[in-house]
Amino acid sequence: xxxxxxxxxxxxxxxxxxxxxxxxxxxxxxxxxxxxxxxxxxxxxxxxxxxxxxxxxxxxxxxxxxxxxxxxxxxxxxxxxxxxxxxxxxxxxxxxxxxxxxxxxxxxxxxxxxxxxxxxxxxxxxxxxxxxxxxxxxxxxxxxxxxxxxxxxxxxxxxxxxxxxxxxxxxxxxxxxxxxxxxxxxxxxxxxxxxxxxxxxxxxxxxxxxxxxxxxxxxxxxxxxxxxxxxxxxxxxxxx
Numbered sequence: 001x002x003x004x005x006x007x008x009x010x011x012x013x014x015x016x017x018x019x020x021x022x023x024x025x026x027x028x029x030x031x032x033x034x035x036x037x038x039x040x041x042x043x044x045x046x047x048x049x050x051x052x053x054x055x056x057x058x059x060x061x062x063x064x065x066x067x068x069x070x071x072x073x074x075x076x077x078x079x080x081x082x083x084x085x086x087x088x089x090x091x092x093x094x095x096x097x098x099x100x101x102x103x104x105x106x107x108x109x110x111x112x113x114x115x116x117x118x119x120x121x122x123x124x125x126x127x128x129x130x131x132x133x134x135x136x137x138x139x140x141x142x143x144x145x146x147x148x149x150x151x152x153x154x155x156x157x158x159x160x161x162x163x164x165x166x167x168x169x170x171x172x173x174x175x176x177x178x179x180x181x182x183x184x185x186x187x188x189x190x191x192x193x194x195x196x197x198x199x200x201x202x203x204x205x206x207x208x209x210x211x212x213x214x215x216x217x218x219x220x221x222x223x224x225x226x227x228x229x230x231x232x233x234x235x236x237x238x239x240x
Contacts, residue, residue, distance in 0.1 A: 047189070047191040048162040050188065061196055062159055073196070082198040083108035083240075085113040090163075097160070101193040106153035110197055115146030121240050125232055127218075134232070135225040142210045152203045156196040164189045205237055210234070 051057020061079075064072035065086060073084045087109055089100050119130075119142050126133035165188035209216075214235050221229060 011151060015153075043166055044163040044190075045166055046161045047164045049162050058161065059157070059159060061157065062194065064159075065194070078097060079198060081201050083201055083204050085110060085117070085197045087113060087195040087197065088098075088192060090190050092190055094160075094191050097191055097193045101158045101195055104155070104158075104195050106150065106155045106197055110150055110153050110199075111146050111148055111196070114148070114150065114204070115142050117240070118142060118145045121236060122232065124239070126228075133225065133228040134227050135229075136154055136219050137215055137221060137225070137229050140215045140217055145208065148207065148211065150199060150204070150207065151201040156198050158193060160191055160193045160194050162189060162191050208236070209233075 006192055046055045046058070047053070049055070049058050051059070055063075058066075060076065061073050061084075064076055066072075068075065070084050070086060073079055073086075074082065087104055091097055122130050122134065122138055122141070130138045
C-alpha cells in the first residue's frame with residue numbers, strides 16, 4: 001500500500017475540518033514529487049481579480065507565480081536574496097475567504113509552508129521512500145521545521161482572483177486530483193485568495209541548518225541512512 005506523504009495528510013485533515021473552505025498550501029506541486037507544476041489549472045480561467053477584469057490587473061509577483069511557481073517569484077529582482085511562499089485558499093464564499101486571509105499570519109501559518117517545502121526537498125533527493133532513505137530523521141526534521149518559529153518572515157501581500165471553469169474541461173485540477181467534467185451549460189465559479197510571504201535566504205538557511213544539526217532520533221540510523229543524512233545536510237539548499 002503506498003505511503004501517504006506528511007503534507008497530504010495535512011491537506012486532508014484541513015479539508016475535513018472545514019469542508020466548505022478547502023485550504024491548499026502550495027509551495028510546490030502536489031501532482032508529483034519531481035517538478036513544480038506552476039500556474040492555474042487548464043480547467044479554470046481568471047475572469048476577474050482584485051485589480052480588475054480578466055488577468056490585466058494582477059501584480060507582477062502573481063503573474064510570475066502563475067508562469068513559474070514560487071521560483072518564478074524568487075527570480076524577480078524585488079525578491080533577490082529571499083525565499084518566498086504562497087498560501088492559498090479557495091471557495092465560493094468571498095467574505096469567509098477574506099476573513100481567512102486577514103487572519104493568516106506568518107508566525108502561525110508559514111511553518112507549514114516551510115515544512116512542505118523541506119519535505120519536497122527530501123523526497124526529491126531520496127532514491128527510496130524518504131523514511132527508508134533517512135530513517136526517523138525524515139519525519140523528525142519535518143516536524144521540527146513545521147513546529148519552528150520564524151520571526152524574520154514577512155507577510156507581503158494578499159491578492160484575490162475570481163475563476164471560472166472552462167466548459168468541457170476535465171482531467172486533473174492543479175492539485176493533482178481527478179475532477180469530473182461538468183456539463184457545458186454549468187456555470188461554475190470560485191474565488192481564490194493568495195498570500196505572498198517571504199523570508200531572508202541566509203536567515204532561513206541558518207535556521208534550517210541548526211534544526212538539521214540538532215535532530216535526535218529514537219532509533220539510530222543505519223550506515224546507509226547515516227551517509228544519506230550527511231549528504232543531504234551538505235547539499236540541502238541546492239534546488240531548495
